[in-house]
Amino acid sequence: MQQLFEKEVYVERRHILKKAIGKGIILLTGNADSPMNYTDNYYPFRQDSSFLYYFGLDIPGLVGIIDVEKDVEAIYGKEADLEDVIWTGPMPTLQELAAQVGISMVSPLKEVAAFLQSAIHHKTAIHTLPFYRADNKLRVSSWLQMPIDLVERYISVPLIKAVVAQREVKQAVEIAEIDKAASISAEMHVAAMQFARPGMYEYEIAAKMEYVALAAAGRLSYPTILTINGQTLHNHYHGHKIQKGHMVLADAGAENVMHYAGDLTRTFPVDTVFTASQRDVYNVVLTSFEAAVAALKPGVAFKDIHRLACVKLLEGLKNLGIIRGDVEAAVEKSVHTLFFQCGLGHMMGLDVHDMENLGEAYVGYTDAILQRNEFGWKSLRLGKPLSAGFVLTVEPGIYFIPQLIDSWKAQNKLGDFINYEQLENYRFSGGIRIEDNFLITPTGARLLGQPLAKTVQEIEEMRYAARYQA
């Protein structure tokens, strides 16, 4: 299943990285298999995205090392022997694998330790990236013969910044892959909207969506949210029966064979049509979505687009009588966070939240534009000015969370702006989100993937056709 870009892609990427780092050693530890319920029963292998970006090889247990000054690039790994061939079939040699990504030097994995210790001995700087898997941290700790805590000193801000600067601007070959991933993701949502019927369980629809990703030789890019309780933001429970009157919020995407992500959300009625009040709230979210998309272009800070989306949400809620007063002032006071507790979007690429392991301070913000830490704003993963080549999601939503409403109402919090009496009529209205994926172009933005039903009319037509014309 291993697929690769042309080897020049990887050579060029490493060339740029070396120039940015200038000297020392770059250590990129590939991922190993991740045990499920015992060592040899592992989850589907997922290579580290930065390793994949610079070294391409989608195989567990490899290490990539670049000696910047000496301009030596090497892959460390274990060669297959006859016993391996019996169990796993004929394998290319490490040399053959490395050659596919433009690397001529390979070494046995066990030599990583001596190489790194010698570098430390010679006071050569070692640059590595933050750890998110405990086993990799343990491996590096044993190579360096150093307690776990001290290993973190080799996490390098210059390396993080260089990697972010490169990976955040997508190359043409990457955009083609994200387009494919987003199209598979759109097919997943079409399958859900066509398949869902009153009386089904949420997991049956989630299964249908995952099948579409798997049948396209892909997988899920993140655990599917598929729920009648859309107001619960990170909801991975799929045990409810869906009934007329409910809406289903489906947030799901595919990772394609090249490991690029799609990330789409749609909210649709279990019935063929929305109720009047569901339609009203839906259109508030849609108006906010469209305003945000229209604002996407290079140079605009995404935090300002987030703010615009919040203003549009409150304008819509004002029309429904839930909000009163000046909506600009209301956003200043963070009134919107009662309904929209999270961020408008995030970077997307090899990771669905692209480079999240490298830190939001670098991926989503800059030294000049810092992440705010109040409720709501602290969940905005992306704030910095956009550049052509960025790929991101736009995903406004309205979430009626009874516990949060009760907590605010008890204090009459921001009561000048919020009509708590009218809000009670929407208390059990759940959550609605609309999410698509965009490429920032020199002049604006382009939708990635095939277009997917989004207006009330488009969604109702699809639901109706599936029910009565199948």
Next chain:
Amino acid sequence: MQQLFEKEVYVERRHILKKAIGKGIILLTGNADSPMNYTDNYYPFRQDSSFLYYFGLDIPGLVGIIDVEKDVEAIYGKEADLEDVIWTGPMPTLQELAAQVGISMVSPLKEVAAFLQSAIHHKTAIHTLPFYRADNKLRVSSWLQMPIDLVERYISVPLIKAVVAQREVKQAVEIAEIDKAASISAEMHVAAMQFARPGMYEYEIAAKMEYVALAAAGRLSYPTILTINGQTLHNHYHGHKIQKGHMVLADAGAENVMHYAGDLTRTFPVDTVFTASQRDVYNVVLTSFEAAVAALKPGVAFKDIHRLACVKLLEGLKNLGIIRGDVEAAVEKSVHTLFFQCGLGHMMGLDVHDMENLGEAYVGYTDAILQRNEFGWKSLRLGKPLSAGFVLTVEPGIYFIPQLIDSWKAQNKLGDFINYEQLENYRFSGGIRIEDNFLITPTGARLLGQPLAKTVQEIEEMRYAARYQA
């Protein structure tokens, strides 16, 4: 999705464990979420099977501690706060969760460390199980304030033996769950046999099988093997196109909602019928399978049934002219390992290879019956005498591995028994395996799950019906 047995089941299990251990502290660390490509993008949560067996709760980040002498049982964990409710919805309290499994004492997770350190200070023995996830090892290391390597001293053979003695004899409530998992697994194979057509890719059929598990609110119990190269034993590549003349070997099973496993293998022709030589080899495997199943009963050592299956395989290959001489003598010399390199079966339960993390020496063997370490025999996971209540797989196979054949042939290895000239005619015949799941009863064995097509005729009928009567 959390489902539980009656709380008395867990109370009783812990009662038996406490009696077996007698004194000291039993520490069972539940699993945490396992990161895929960054911390918050995790694989589907899989609880540790022993934690699930004794403490039932299917939630990440819990710890179960039993103070045997004081007869105190406690669950350590983190309570949800309002912020958690916003993201994950309303959650029961730890107290409510623990009560469902008959435990009244709960404590904040951060108190585990002090409790364990105090136990060490008072020289109270701590018993824990082998680690298979690096993060759990790191957690225990930090609780004990002890370097990673020293943590292993708390892995307790008495605890391992007590857990194996309990978990290897399945309770009625467990057998009912394994029956369900095996039936879902059988449906997966029916789906594959009905769906597969010449020109499809392997991953399309694997996706169809996984869908059946997901749509039943389950998941895969292990990564699916679905391949036209059945001779490659651990083959997780799904990128080939299947064509007439190929056979597809599918080794796949479901884990049901209660986390019990099924594990079935079938080998079927891409065409509607097997070729004559495929049918011949298939029937050799089937005869071996049936002989092994007929021999299952309490008191018989599984290593002897493995040996019986090997004799039957060689008898069949002798009829095909591949083997000559006395087949009993040939098995003594391990001639069968050229064709059958692995074991006849393994224990199955909450894990597909049940309790594999506890060690084959305890799960599959006894102090009196030790695992052999020659090629072939060393891959037999189960050798010990069977008892009523054991659940296991029977899975003989014949695998023509060109590299292995060449390696033996070059030395004319066991040339008195092997007709290498005749073997060349089967060089590219691939691999065939048949696998079902059985419960050992007081008088013999019972098939678990709904019966699945197994004879040449049954399989050909299913393939034909799917192709021409759909």
